[in-house]
Amino acid sequence: MNNFQYARATDVADAIRLLAADPGAKLIAGGTNLIDLMKENVERPSRLIDISRLPLRKVEETADGSLRIGALVPNSDLAYHPLIEQRYPLLASAILAGASAQLRNMASVGGNLMQRTRCVYFYDTATPCNKRRPSSGCSAMDGLNRNHAILGTSAACIATNPSDMSVALAALGALVHIAGRSGERTIALTDFHRLPGDTPHVDTNLGTSEIITGIELPARGFAQNYSYLKIRDRMSYAFALVSVAAALELEGNAISGARMALGGVAHKPWRSLEAEAALRGQAATPDHFSRAADLLLQGATTRSHNGFKVELARRAIVRTLTQAANATPQSQAHKKIA
Amino acid sequence: MNAYIGTPTSRVDGRAKVTGAAKYAGEFPADGLLHGFVVEATIPCGRIARLDTSAALQVKGVLDVLTHANRPPLADKDEAWRDEVAPEGSPFRPLYDDTVKFNGQPIALVVAEDWETAKFAATLVRVEYEQRGFATDLEGERGKAAEMDKPHKPRGDAAATLAQARVRHEAEYVIPTEHHNPMELYATTAIWDSNGKLTIYDKTQGVQNVHKFLCGVFDKKPDDIRVASPYVGGAFGSGLRPQYQVVLATLGALALKRSVRVVLTRQQMYGLGYRPMTIERVGLGAKSDGTLDAVTHEAIAVTSRYEDFARNDTGWAEQLYSSPNSRFSHKLVHLDVSTPCDMRAPGAASGVCALECAMDELSVALKLDPIELRLKCYSDRDQSENLPYTSKQLRECYARGADAFGWSRRNPAPRSMRDGKELVGWGMATGVWEALQMPVAVRIVLTSNGHAEVSCAASDIGTGTYTIVAQVAADALGLPIENISVRLADSTLPQAPVEGGSWMAASSAHAVLAAAEEVRKELLRLAGKIHGSPLAGAELADTVLTDGSIARASDNRRAVSIADAMRHGGVERIEKEKLNQFGEDKKHARNTHSAVFAEVKVDELLGVIRVTRVVSAIAAGRILNTKTGRSQIMGGVVWGIGMALHEETVMDHRFGRIMNANIAEYHIPVNADVHDIDVIFVDEPDAHINALGIKGLGEIGIVGVPAAIANAVYHATGKRIRRFPITLDKVLD
Incomplete structure (x- = not known):
């Protein structure tokens, strides 16, 4: 693990400022994936910006019947939230299929969307990996690829996204709320993650100084x-x-x-x-x-x-x-x- | 005499463990303690051309980076590095020179004021290698397999008989490399005291083995080093040999004259020993009635380039099944990997898995019930030496196990039983292990208040040694178990071998009996001196310790309390130490046995396999503690589920690197994979093996489980999977 600076963001705008000021900085909430990757020297952030105390923990119904979920709601809280259990049981089920109870208690909704692949070569800095080191080669292509992708692959990368929650969110047509220097924007969850193409090191369409503030679920919950x-x-x-x-x-x-x-x-x-x-x-x-x-x-x-x-x-x-x-x-x- | 032996006594160290009072090797504090972090090689074979530690040394808080170039002296003779259970060869020496023998080999130790600093600085150590050609793939290199000494001598002409057999089954079974993954990480705290002596808290299965090893490697006198390991959070064989972190922590302490702790990461533990991958070829030839004519079993196993690690994979058939012709061979392929080591039921877990799958395949070919086939071949004698057993209640295991499982309701046709979307399969297998016993010494200090301290260098690796020693001592001394305190796993205590091979229960229990007899002898001497003593003139053989007294065995009303005897004798304490050695018995074979029954349910379309029931019927002599004993067997069954369905160390042979070196990707069973487990201890009185009739339970619980499950998967699906683990892709149509 490398040495890094630590800063605690006071609000969303502060988090964005801190991100913009240091291109090597990373946001940290539950840390369930980032800390692992730091231990393996895969992620080597110059600075961790702690957003865990930002007020993004609400689950709220909106006037048009959709549901707004704060980015810092823990996965387990979300899975057992009455509104999720009643209106979006598919999402609750997918969350509970993931990880372990202890991890779900720590992991945030926003962090879940930012999970990186579990490709064993991505995790091992002694092997080539285009996602970890662009242009170094893909070891999985002709190596151990039993767990790897069969759809949307590229010549550069056959890694998969490991999230369960995101799969349900994709099916439910969720939107991702994002804040950045130029204000707020919303994109469909299905447009949030990218295919590897020739830039497998870029997992998502989140901009460099942007932060996920929440997720929105449309009114149709398919609860039956x-x-x-x-x-x-x-x-x-x-x-x-x-x-x-x-x-x-x-x-x-x-x-x-x-x-x-x-x-x-x-x-x-x-x-x-x-x-x-x-x-x-x-x-x-x-x-x-x-x-x-x-x-x-x-x-x-x-x-x-x-x-x-x-x-x-x-x-x-x-x-x-x-x-x-x-x-x-x-x-x-x-x-x-x- | 038997208030505790044979009862479900709860662990005497249970409270210390669940409250955190029990300290493990990486938890002992020391003034000015430094922390070491290991830098590992990232190539499998070659030499270190350049090792630049300058950036690491500049980190604030880093005291030193030890490498082969600057370390304190280490022994240069192999003998010094060869521990009590080392295989043939030239043992690995950490930081000895610039050669790299396996991926993950330690090549430097960063020592810093705190662990995080050491870990960070370790990332700054720059290494350049001269890589050499290498090979790590057993299957690719199997042509280079070299024969080891034959484990059992051949009988008759197995090859010719097999070729002509009426019904023949021959197949290869592949068991992958597996790692122990004990919960506790490997750790050593080396405490430096002001006069240069070292106290080493080490995670090990044998403190005296480590002590002797360290004295040799560092050229120290026995009094210079003390090794202790009071609690061990699982080891399963991985701690039988001294591991490299104990050398590195000691090196650090000697180099810096400070106390040093080295804790390996989970990932680094994949650079230690492992169950070697084996290719097991079994041939069975039978008459049409199911009696065997020929058995052949050849194992090809991986070992390192520097040591010949080999265990008895083959030859178990010789003990289990009657056959006039047999041939066994064990071959090794030397690869650029670290040396394998013992892992629960070494040899048997793999070899019996292959044998028992093959027996199942033979039963199908013969259209014979699998139990019936085994009864047709049942042998009351160990055929390799033509000896009877001290006891063998395997028939009873088959009967009791089958009854509890409901085996008689099995439809033998594959794919014939189902439950909704799931195919149901029932399979069984036999298990076998040795009943070994070793010399162990125990010291008992009895004080006049009726309290005894029992001490021995043996380890408790989580199996319950503290508890059984306390039970046996309480019964032998006639005291309540609360009055017994047990000290274990300190190299200064009376002698014990490494804890392994299932030998420690019988060995330590009889050492307690022997020392207790010395105590009784002394009490008789003291009690006999009392004027008008009820024990005057009593023979030692006619005395027992019971209820806090020494009494005549023939009439226990004639007794003298321990307190009275000692007061009259003018002593406050009686201290006796005794080395117990078992008499050599060349007239019997000594084994434990089991019959394992497994039910699997396999989703017909998705291939998902569940082990919904296991019945394990065990014949292992007298069970000292039915509670810890049952836990032992359940643990073995759970591990057997893992061996059947989950466990596999995966290597990328292009890099010669293990690619799933963590417990997220190296799968072991979790709670959701474990259903009903029924453990049956079959009565097995044994008048020959030792006084208490104890055989040991450490290994037998896993043996046979993977085969029973694989056979159940065949029965459910009609698919014979011979390459373990049986993952769902292998059963998908």
Whole structure:
């Protein structure tokens, strides 16, 4: 770990000023990922700007029926918040599928969006990695890539985004509120994370002196028919091989609205508007789910060890949509896949 | 005499552990304590061309950076570096010279006023290497495997019989490299005192092994160094040999004449020992009735370039199953990695896994129930030496285990049982381990208030040695257990070997008995001198210590209290030390056994595997403590689940580096992976092995578990996975 300066931001504007003053600075809230990366010398910030005491911990309903969540709300508080449990149980479920209780207690909503990949080469400074050191090469491409991406990859990087929460947020059409030197802006969560392209070292579209202030959930919560299914190498406390967030609106057995997002398969939560459109107006049957899965996985490419992910994802999508349609969402507390 | 032995006595050190009063090696304070942080090599093979420590030395708070170039003297002969359990070869010497033998090798120690400063300065040490060609891939290099001494002698002509066998099964099973990952990090606090003597608090399974090693490596007299390790937060074999951090902390203390602590990081612990990857080839030839004609088992295992670490992977079939022809071989491939080491049930965990999967495959080929096949081949004698066992209740393990599990309701056809979306599989396997015992000495100090201190250099690595020593001492001295205090794991205490191999329960218990007998002898002498003593003229053999008194065994109303005997004798304390040695018995084989039954449920479409039930029926002689014993077996079962489904140290052979050196990516079972575990201790009276009939439980709990689970996965899915761990991608259609 390198030596670093520490500063505590007094308000959001102060945090932005401090960020702008030091290009090597990083914001810290829960620190559940950043501290790990600092211990491994992957992140070497010149300064940590502590934002953990900023007043960004509210969960508020807005006049138009959407919900505004402060960037510093702890993951566990959010998962167990009555409004989330009632109106957005898909989000609560996805959060509880991630990490451990102790980590969720520390981790903030904004920090969760900023999680970096768990690619083993990214974590090991003795190996080449384009994300950690641009142009040094991608070790995963022809190395250990069982956990790696099958969608939206580039010749430079096949890393995945490790977040569960973001997958549900993508499905729910969440917006990210951002503040910077030139004021506030809002972008869709699906535009917040980037594909690796030839700049895999840039994970998100957050500007250099910008800060996430909150997340906004649109009024449609898909609280009746939803499920979050995470497939991993053990039943808890492991990153997703594949995860699926599914949300449906049904009229009888007919699908009037559908949302799907995948985790563990790409550099960002993976959505396909085409796949969702294909479900609308269809009966909620395995055949239609299967066709939607194929559309969602269109263009998948695999490397030597992650070929299984395509079929696994296809089956997981069908299973999750079935759980959603039957209103029998996957439990994150039971020791089994429903 | 048996108020405590055989009961579920709670851990006597439980309160100290849960309240934090129990101190571990990295927790002992010292005035002016310095902290060392290890710099590791990032190549697997070559030499250090340049090591620039100047930037690190300029950091405020850094006192020194020790390297091969500036360290205090270290022994130059291999003998000095060879500890009590070292394999053949030339042991690794940290900071000895400029050669790099494995990735993660320590190459410098930054010593600073605080740990964070040392860790930061370590990032400033600049290293240039001359890298050499290297190889780390066992499967790629298997052609270079070299035969070790045969573990068991061949009998008959196994190859020819196997080739002609009516029913034959031959296959290769691959067990990956696995790391112990004990909860406690490896740590040493080396405390320097003003006259130059050192007290070393070390995480180890053997304080006297470390003591002798340090005296040799640093050319010190026995009195110059004391090694203590009062509590160990798990080790599982990784602490049998002195680890490099104890050398580095001692080097730091000698160089700076200050106290120094070195705590390894979790990641650095992957540079220590590990269960070696093995390729296990098993051949079984049977008659159509299920009796075996031939058994062959060849293991190819990884070791380092500098030591030949080999364990008995093969040859267990010789003890378990009757067969007129057998051949076993163990081959090593030397690679550019650190030396493997013992890990819970070394050899057996891997070798029996392969054997028991192969037996399951043979039972399928024979269309015979897996238990029936094992009973057809049951052997009441250890065939390698043609000896009967001191005791062997394996038949009872099969029967009791099968009954508790409900095995008779099993439909033998694969994919025939299901529960909703899940395929259900039932599998079983046999487990076997040795019942070893070693010389151990114990000292008992009995005071006239009826309190005894029992001391021994043996370690308690979390298994419960403190508790069983207290139990046996309380019974042998006829005192309540609250009156017994136990001191362990200090090199100045009476002799004990490393704690391993499941030998410490039997070994320490009988040493307590032996020392207690010396105490009783002295009490009899004192009591006999009392005028009109009820014990006058009593033979030692006709006395017992009971209820705070010494009494005639034939009539315990004729007794003298300990207090009276000592008061009359004019003594305040009786101190007796006794080395217990077990008589050599060449007429018996000594083993523990188990029958393990596992239920798995496999999601048919998604491949997710759950181990929903395990029944482990154990025959291990008398169980000293049914509570800690049950915990031991449950721990072994949980680890067996990990070995079957999760654990694998993953290396990128292009870099010769372990890539999942942390417990986020190196998976072990978590609570959600563990369901019902039923432990059955089968009665196994043993009049031959030792006075108490104890065999030890440390290893047997894991043996057979991975195979039982793999066999259950086959039964559930019809897929035979021979490459461990069985991850879901391997069972997906």
